[in-house]
Amino acid sequence: MPEDFADGWEARRVADRQIAEALVVDVAGFEGPLDLLLTLARHQKLDLRRISILDLAEQYLAFVSAAQDLRIELAADYLVMAAWLAWLKSRLLLPPDPEADGPTGKELAAHLAFQLERLEAMRTAGAQLMGRNRLGRDVFARGMPEALVLRRTVRYNASLLDLLRAYARVRTHEEYRPLDVRRDPVLTMEAALTRLRSLIGGSVDWTLLEAFLPEGWRIDPKRRRSAVAATFAAMLELVRAGEAEIDQEAIFAPLMLRACRAGSGDRTAGGNAAYQSADG
Amino acid sequence: MADRTDPPQAFGRAVEQEMGQLFEDLPLAEQERMVEAILFATAEPQTLRDLCARLPEGTDVGHALALLERRYQGRGVHLVQIGEAWAFRTAPDLGHLMSREAVDLRRLSRAAIETLAIVAYHQPVTRAEIEEIRGVSVSRGTLDLLMELDWIRLGRRRMTPGRPVTFVTTTGFLDHFGLESARDLPGVQELREAGLLDNRSAPGMPLSLEDDEDPDRPAQDPLFDPDDAV
Amino acid sequence: MADRTDPPQAFGRAVEQEMGQLFEDLPLAEQERMVEAILFATAEPQTLRDLCARLPEGTDVGHALALLERRYQGRGVHLVQIGEAWAFRTAPDLGHLMSREAVDLRRLSRAAIETLAIVAYHQPVTRAEIEEIRGVSVSRGTLDLLMELDWIRLGRRRMTPGRPVTFVTTTGFLDHFGLESARDLPGVQELREAGLLDNRSAPGMPLSLEDDEDPDRPAQDPLFDPDDAV
Numbered sequence: 001m002p003e004d005f006a007d008g009w010e011a012r013r014v015a016d017r018q019i020a021e022a023l024v025v026d027v028a029g030f031e032g033p034l035d036l037l038l039t040l041a042r043h044q045k046l047d048l049r050r051i052s053i054l055d056l057a058e059q060y061l062a063f064v065s066a067a068q069d070l071r072i073e074l075a076a077d078y079l080v081m082a083a084w085l086a087w088l089k090s091r092l093l094l095p096p097d098p099e100a101d102g103p104t105g106k107e108l109a110a111h112l113a114f115q116l117e118r119l120e121a122m123r124t125a126g127a128q129l130m131g132r133n134r135l136g137r138d139v140f141a142r143g144m145p146e147a148l149v150l151r152r153t154v155r156y157n158a159s160l161l162d163l164l165r166a167y168a169r170v171r172t173h174e175e176y177r178p179l180d181v182r183r184d185p186v187l188t189m190e191a192a193l194t195r196l197r198s199l200i201g202g203s204v205d206w207t208l209l210e211a212f213l214p215e216g217w218r219i220d221p222k223r224r225r226s227a228v229a230a231t232f233a234a235m236l237e238l239v240r241a242g243e244a245e246i247d248q249e250a251i252f253a254p255l256m257l258r259a260c261r262a263g264s265g266d267r268t269a270g271g272n273a274a275y276q277s278a279d280g
Numbered sequence: 281m282a283d284r285t286d287p288p289q290a291f292g293r294a295v296e297q298e299m300g301q302l303f304e305d306l307p308l309a310e311q312e313r314m315v316e317a318i319l320f321a322t323a324e325p326q327t328l329r330d331l332c333a334r335l336p337e338g339t340d341v342g343h344a345l346a347l348l349e350r351r352y353q354g355r356g357v358h359l360v361q362i363g364e365a366w367a368f369r370t371a372p373d374l375g376h377l378m379s380r381e382a383v384d385l386r387r388l389s390r391a392a393i394e395t396l397a398i399v400a401y402h403q404p405v406t407r408a409e410i411e412e413i414r415g416v417s418v419s420r421g422t423l424d425l426l427m428e429l430d431w432i433r434l435g436r437r438r439m440t441p442g443r444p445v446t447f448v449t450t451t452g453f454l455d456h457f458g459l460e461s462a463r464d465l466p467g468v469q470e471l472r473e474a475g476l477l478d479n480r481s482a483p484g485m486p487l488s489l490e491d492d493e494d495p496d497r498p499a500q501d502p503l504f505d506p507d508d509a510v
Numbered sequence: 511m512a513d514r515t516d517p518p519q520a521f522g523r524a525v526e527q528e529m530g531q532l533f534e535d536l537p538l539a540e541q542e543r544m545v546e547a548i549l550f551a552t553a554e555p556q557t558l559r560d561l562c563a564r565l566p567e568g569t570d571v572g573h574a575l576a577l578l579e580r581r582y583q584g585r586g587v588h589l590v591q592i593g594e595a596w597a598f599r600t601a602p603d604l605g606h607l608m609s610r611e612a613v614d615l616r617r618l619s620r621a622a623i624e625t626l627a628i629v630a631y632h633q634p635v636t637r638a639e640i641e642e643i644r645g646v647s648v649s650r651g652t653l654d655l656l657m658e659l660d661w662i663r664l665g666r667r668r669m670t671p672g673r674p675v676t677f678v679t680t681t682g683f684l685d686h687f688g689l690e691s692a693r694d695l696p697g698v699q700e701l702r703e704a705g706l707l708d709n710r711s712a713p714g715m716p717l718s719l720e721d722d723e724d725p726d727r728p729a730q731d732p733l734f735d736p737d738d739a740v
Contacts, residue, residue, distance in 0.1 A: 031621060034645025114710060118643060121706045126627035128696040135686045136613040138605035140321035142598060146370055146378055146551040156429055158388040160457040160664065161657050167397035168471045170414055313586030317604040320587045321611050334607050356547030374547040377564050460666050466675040473637060
């Protein structure tokens with residue numbers, strides 16, 4: 001490497017570091033490594049087509065190391081870019097290896113330059129768009145749209161976004177559920193019956209009616225009352241169908257239920273049967 | 281612009297009036313197009329005073345209105361005076377063309393939009409499958425509404441026992457939602473990446489069997505409550 | 511509207527066509543004022559199809575629009591073409607007169623502006639391509655916001671591995687930014703000539719985020735069955 005090149009290099013390094021340090025403070029303001037590179041490139045040359053990718057890589061690396069010296073945490077993609085630029089730099093500095101396949105350093109540098117130019121072009125385009133005559137600010141639509149009511153039709157409206165959100169909701173099942181359950185505080189007898197039928201098989205021993213109340217129907221008095229009534233009706237239904245037996249020691253004593261064992265014939269089992277204290 | 285009328289302006293106006301003798305007033309044609317634009321864009325009929333407040337000093341609003349009224353004579357839209365105010369109105373003989381404007385927009389119920397989404401993503405899909413995916417039963421009315429809206433229609437019968445009918449989406453559906461084909465609907469992953477899907481909880485969770493907004497929810501849901509097993 | 515072809519309608523149409531021969535078509539001037547009335551009455555751009563649906567059979571809407579466009583040249587209100595649709599809009603140089611009607615335009619983040627520009631200039635464009643151009647992943651809610659503003663929508667899926675969805679701009683976008691079509695985007699010709707709109711693939715850059723292949727393929731897969739193609 002020629003010496004004057006090395007000297008120039010040192011001088012530039014100092015300048016780069018100064019730029020980099022000025023930028024470090026503001027690292028949060030960058031939208032990713034490409035944005036940072038574009039800013040560095042702009043510091044280098046106004047015409048992006050004439051920037052030196054080698055210098056740019058050097059500036060970027062200086063920036064990253066300065067940020068690290070200052071113990072500023074950089075997002076991983078900044079470091080990935082740094083590693084890649086370091087590698088690109090070595091590729092640009094070393095004579096090309098005729099054996100190596102894949103893109104040459106020059107090609108990679110050209111693509112990076114293209115990316116920077118493209119990003120800047122889009123940024124400019126965005127600014128131009130925003131600066132156009134805009135509807136509702138510079139240009140106006142009819143302020144008094146006329147709707148002469150002759151025929152009134154109902155049109156249901158839903159946007160694609162509504163549709164996508166609905167699907168997302170269905171697929172993830174994480175809809176917002178309010179704490180107060182706005183369900184009618186009535187448990188239907190059918191519901192209680194279905195539930196009881198499926199549970200009764202497991203109840204060989206006398207079990208309190210209350211143990212069969214569904215979760216969520218046990219605390220709130222209104223709901224509990226409805227659940228007890230429905231479950232009681234369902235119990236009677238099961239007894240009538242010969243699927244269960246029911247027992248009560250005395251009037252207003254707890255009601256107990258168990259599955260009807262075929263051939264047990266113990267239909268009038270005494271109230272002394274030990275019952276589970278399975279109160280929920 | 282000159283729409284403020286605080287005292288300093290009154291002084292300014294006097295000056296401007298004098299200036300008006302020095303500088304040319306706005307050409308009448310320009311005044312006319314200004315009035316035209318204002319009357320087109322405002323939501324309320326404008327009185328002479330309203331118009332004056334918006335227009336540059338020295339505008340002869342009355343003259344501009346007269347020119348404008350003549351210009352729109354016999355056109356599809358007329359300039360009409362309503363009390364003290366002015367507005368554009370459709371020519372009375374063309375009112376019938378606007379009859380289609382009278383539509384009531386209503387939002388689709390949550391059950392309906394979810395059902396529609398499921399049909400869109402899973403078509404051809406049977407009612408039982410829709411219910412399985414939503415975790416709640418689908419009322420006949422919901423499907424009827426969607427069919428009436430011409431967003432879904434019956435597809436082929438499924439060649440399974442019972443030969444259930446299937447539902448598919450229509451061209452009307454694509455039209456309404458601005459899709460070129462149902463294939464263009466984004467996948468779950470893409471929805472999440474577009475930020476449409478809140479991924480606080482992992483997908484693939486068991487179907488929730490409760491939907492408190494759905495009255496005809498199957499009655500067996502408490503069965504699946506593990507706490508409840510005796 | 512006219513996408514159903516059930517017999518009664520077809521019959522009615524045939525009758526109308528015959529009538530068209532019996533009765534003179536509407537004079538052009540009359541057609542022009544009808545189109546004028548409809549476009550004046552609605553705030554939303556109307557497509558040729560919308561207009562045809564409202565006008566009597568045999569109306570030469572294209573011709574009427576051309577006449578109307580010429581008539582409103584240089585006026586306070588212009589007839590403008592927005593994609594496939596037409597609308598009256600106030601002349602841009604008079605915007606200051608309507609400052610009271612001005613709505614607060616939502617300030618967009620830099621990310622949103624850039625993303626919008628990329629969709630506009632590169633459409634149809636995939637999320638991965640947007641990310642490749644910006645060098646960062648598309649932040650949550652950006653595409654969402656642009657869709658909500660009705661500036662972008664889903665286009666066709668790209669027929670590449672993973673079949674990613676694409677984004678394109680809407681008529682609402684053209685309307686908002688006063689563009690007749692995406693070909694009129696500022697500087698688009700120059701950018702194309704400079705090769706900056708080419709889809710140049712990266713020779714092994716770390717910036718190309720190639721995660722279009724989504725791992726949990728959405729459940730709508732059967733939809734994308736090639737046998738299903740219409």
